[in-house]
Amino acid sequence: MKTSPNVVKFLLDGDSRIPLDAIDQKRMRQLRRHADTLGKTVPDLIHDIVEQGLARAFAEMKAQKELRNKIVKFPAS
Numbered sequence: 001m002k003t004s005p006n007v008v009k010f011l012l013d014g015d016s017r018i019p020l021d022a023i024d025q026k027r028m029r030q031l032r033r034h035a036d037t038l039g040k041t042v043p044d045l046i047h048d049i050v051e052q053g054l055a056r057a058f059a060e061m062k063a064q065k066e067l068r069n070k071i072v073k074f075p076a077s
Contacts, residue, residue, distance in 0.1 A: 012043050020046075 010020045023031075028042070035045040 012046055 012020055031042050031045060035042045038045065040048075
């Protein structure tokens with residue numbers, strides 16, 4: 001479905017890299033409650049989640065690269 005030209009995607013603090021149009025209302029309420037318990041705002045919480053996800057992804061990529069270097073290949077007999 002094509003979006004109307006007068007519709008603007010909801011972005012996180014004007015950050016065009018994090019569109020929030022895919023987050024449904026139930027998930028936003030969960031984020032709000034979690035942010036309230038931590039004493040943060042929803043945008044700060046989402047930024048933290050994204051940063052943690054990126055850090056985890058980079059750590060996995062580094063571990064896979066190191067694993068490739070540790071594998072010992074024996075000659076086929």
